[in-house]
């Protein structure tokens with residue numbers, strides 16, 4: 001797809017047609033994300049592919065708002081940042097996540113960014129625990145790796 005066509009075509013897609021996403025496609029998307037620039041070339045971003053339906057359903061419960069639709073996504077990419085490599089892990093992750101969304105569009109997939117970093121589980125209750133801690137436990141994320149966001153992936157419903 002032409003570059004400007006990808007840019008124009010990308011939009012947040014939250015409804016999927018139920019088809020699974022081919023593993024090769026997800027790996028291609030991640031290989032694009034790995035070309036993203038990073039502060040001092042620290043390459044602090046890391047990616048976790050999740051395509052197990054039960055785990056995706058549990059991910060969708062990380063927040064009371066803005067994440068429920070993830071339940072019906074056939075795959076998600078968790079975008080992680082190594083905070084031991086750079087204080088700019090958030091910035092690096094955000095660029096990586098953007099590359100993921102553009103590569104998904106180029107692959108004929110819909111995607112949506114679901115934010116994790118700094119978000120409470122219950123939006124009206126800052127003491128409800130963090131979405132990040134919930135996901136860290138669920139996914140077994142090791143110390144030093146932080147989670148910026150989750151990108152849902154799937155063939156658009158329409």
Ligand SMILES: Cc1cc2nc3c(=O)[nH]c(=O)nc-3n(C[C@H](O)[C@H](O)[C@H](O)COP(=O)(O)O)c2cc1C
Nearest residue numbers: 010011012013014065066067112113114115116149
């Ligand atoms: C930093 C960031 C956080 C976002 N968080 C969420 C989210 O938690 N849930 C959601 O459904 N969409 C989320 N989005 C998607 C935005 O709502 C969406 O990009 C915006 O409304 C513009 O629509 P478009 O992507 O179709 O251009 C997020 C996007 C960004 C860039």
